[in-house]
Amino acid sequence: MSTTYEAEKQVAIAAVRRASALTASVFNKLVKNETLTKDDKSPVTVGDFSAQAVVNTMLLRAFPEDNIVGEEDAADMRVESGKLLRNRIVELVNETITAPLQAGETEAWGLGPDYAQTPEQIMDIIDRGNYNGGSTGRFWTLDPIDGTKGFLRGEQYAVCLALIVDSQVQLGVMGCPNLPVSVSNPSGPRGCIFVASRGQGAWQIPLDASDSSAPIPLTIPTFTKDTLNLLESVEKAHAKLSFNDRVAELLGITKAPTRMDSQAKYCSLARGDGGVYLRMPVGSGYKEKIWDHAPGAVLVEEAGGVITDSRGEPLNFGLGRTLGENFGVIAAGKNVHAHVLEAVKKAKEEETS
Ligand SMILES: Nc1ncnc2c1ncn2[C@@H]1O[C@H](COP(=O)(O)O)[C@@H](OP(=O)(O)O)[C@H]1O
Numbered sequence: 001m002s003t004t005y006e007a008e009k010q011v012a013i014a015a016v017r018r019a020s021a022l023t024a025s026v027f028n029k030l031v032k033n034e035t036l037t038k039d040d041k042s043p044v045t046v047g048d049f050s051a052q053a054v055v056n057t058m059l060l061r062a063f064p065e066d067n068i069v070g071e072e073d074a075a076d077m078r079v080e081s082g083k084l085l086r087n088r089i090v091e092l093v094n095e096t097i098t099a100p101l102q103a104g105e106t107e108a109w110g111l112g113p114d115y116a117q118t119p120e121q122i123m124d125i126i127d128r129g130n131y132n133g134g135s136t137g138r139f140w141t142l143d144p145i146d147g148t149k150g151f152l153r154g155e156q157y158a159v160c161l162a163l164i165v166d167s168q169v170q171l172g173v174m175g176c177p178n179l180p181v182s183v184s185n186p187s188g189p190r191g192c193i194f195v196a197s198r199g200q201g202a203w204q205i206p207l208d209a210s211d212s213s214a215p216i217p218l219t220i221p222t223f224t225k226d227t228l229n230l231l232e233s234v235e236k237a238h239a240k241l242s243f244n245d246r247v248a249e250l251l252g253i254t255k256a257p258t259r260m261d262s263q264a265k266y267c268s269l270a271r272g273d274g275g276v277y278l279r280m281p282v283g284s285g286y287k288e289k290i291w292d293h294a295p296g297a298v299l300v301e302e303a304g305g306v307i308t309d310s311r312g313e314p315l316n317f318g319l320g321r322t323l324g325e326n327f328g329v330i331a332a333g334k335n336v337h338a339h340v341l342e343a344v345k346k347a348k349e350e351e352t353s
Pocket residue numbers: 042071143145146147148149150232233234235237238239260261262263282284286288289292
C-alpha cells in the first residue's frame with residue numbers, strides 16, 4: 001500500500017511556516033555580529049541556526065524516531081566566543097515556539113507558552129540535524145535558510161524541508177517569504193509555501209496560516225523558443241553561468257536568464273515562471289548537498305517535470321549528506337528537458353574539443 005504521508009505533511013508545513021516567520025522577522029533586526037563565516041567561507045546567520053532549532057523541535061516532538069540531515073550545527077555557539085550569538089538564538093527560538101497555537105497546530109509539536117527550552121536543549125536540538133543520511137530508512141533533510149546570501153541581500157531565500165524514504169524524496173515543503181504570491185503581479189504581496197508529496201501533486205499555499213485562499217495546483221506549462229528562459233544562481237561561485245549562456249544559445253533562447261538565489265528557482269519552475277533550472281559545477285570539487293535539491297526535486301516531478309544531473313542520470317539522495325560526484329542539475333518540463341540535455345552534451349563536447 002502506498003503512503004500519502006499526510007501527518008508528516010501537516011507537521012512539515014507548520015514547521016516551515018513558523019521558521020519562515022522567524023527568518024522574516026529576524027531580517028529586519030539583523031546586526032553585524034549575528035552573521036558568521038563558516039569553514040567553507042559561506043555565511044550563516046542567527047536566522048539559520050534558530051530556524052533549524054524550530055523545525056527540528058517540531059519534527060522530533062511529532063516523530064521522535066526520525067533522523068534529520070540538517071545543514072547547520074551548534075559547534076560555534078558552544079564555545080565562550082559564541083555566547084552572544086547563543087543568547088540571541090535562544091531568544092528567537094523561544095519567542096517562536098511559545099507563540100500562540102495557530103489553526104491546525106497542536107501542543108504535541110512542542111509549541112505554545114509552556115514549551116520554552118533551555119540554551120542546552122536548543123544547542124542539542126540544532127545538533128540533532130547531524131544525521132549522515134544513507135540509502136535505507138526514513139529521514140528528513142533540512143536547509144533552514146537556503147540562499148543565505150540572498151537572505152542577507154533582502155532577496156530570495158527559502159526554508160526547505162524534505163522527507164526521504166529509502167533514497168526517494170516522498171515529501172517536500174518550501175517556504176519563500178520574499179517570493180510574490182502571484183507570477184502576474186511581481187510587485188504584489190509576497191510569501192508562499194510550496195508543497196509536494198509523491199503521487200499527490202504540487203501545490204502553492206499561503207505562507208500566512210490565517211489566509212484561507214485555496215491551494216493552487218501547479219503544472220509546468222509548455223514553452224516555445226520565444227517563451228523559454230533559464231533559471232540560474234545569482235552567485236557565480238555556485239554555478240558556471242558562462243556554460244548556461246552557451247546552452248541557451250544552442251537552444252535558440254532569446255529571453256534573458258532569471259537569476260535568483262535558493263530553491264525558489266524550483267518553485268518558480270513548478271509554477272511556469274521560467275522554463276529550465278540549469279546548475280553546472282564550477283569545477284572546484286564542491287559536492288552538492290541533498291538539502292539544496294530534495295524538496296525542489298519532488299516539487300518539479302509532481303508538477304510534471306523531469307530532474308536529472310547533466311548526464312541525464314537521476315539525482316541520488318541515498319549517498320549521504322551530498323549528492324556524491326557532482327555533475328550538475330537539469331530540471332525542466334518533460335519535453336524541454338530532453339532538448340536541454342542534448343544542448344548540455346553539445347556544450348560539454350565543445351569545451352573538451
Ligand atoms: N561552490 C559551490 N557550488 C555549488 N553550490 C554551492 C557552492 N557553495 C555553496 N553552494 C550552495 O549553494 C546554495 C545556494 O544556492 P543558489 O546559488 O542556487 O542560491 C547554498 O545554500 P545555503 O545558502 O543554504 O548555504 C550552498 O549550499
